[in-house]
Amino acid sequence: MGMQQIFDALDIDKRAIELKAMIIFLFKSDIETLIDNCVGKSNFYIDDFVYGYRERLIDSTRFDSAEDFRDTYFTDPIKTLERLFQEYITQDKFDKLVCKDPEIIYNMHVVNPKVRFNRFVRGME
Numbered sequence: 001m002g003m004q005q006i007f008d009a010l011d012i013d014k015r016a017i018e019l020k021a022m023i024i025f026l027f028k029s030d031i032e033t034l035i036d037n038c039v040g041k042s043n044f045y046i047d048d049f050v051y052g053y054r055e056r057l058i059d060s061t062r063f064d065s066a067e068d069f070r071d072t073y074f075t076d077p078i079k080t081l082e083r084l085f086q087e088y089i090t091q092d093k094f095d096k097l098v099c100k101d102p103e104i105i106y107n108m109h110v111v112n113p114k115v116r117f118n119r120f121v122r123g124m125e
Helices: 003-009 017-026 031-038 043-060 066-075 077-085 091-095 102-111
Strands: none
Touching (some): 003 017, 003 031, 031 043, 066 102, 077 102
């Protein structure tokens, strides 16, 4: 089943672009969880479920320390930020990142782990 078929089965609003992007990123290997929990539910419920799932992933994939995050960041900054924020990050979004200091990013994220990546990007806050 393709993603568009899943969006259609869940009756996700065609204008819910951000929600669709989050679903594609978060559920690429666990689409059954999304379907099992969201079929027949409202878009509001699906949105809450997806962002709750994101928060659980943030908790379960947390870096052990700022040093661990920094070391990983210098190896592959986009993948590292995707792990931290549990969001798909394009090269364009990464290029607009206002602060590229990994320790500052990590420490700000520790204070508010629910914060979205867009809060760190010029013109998207």
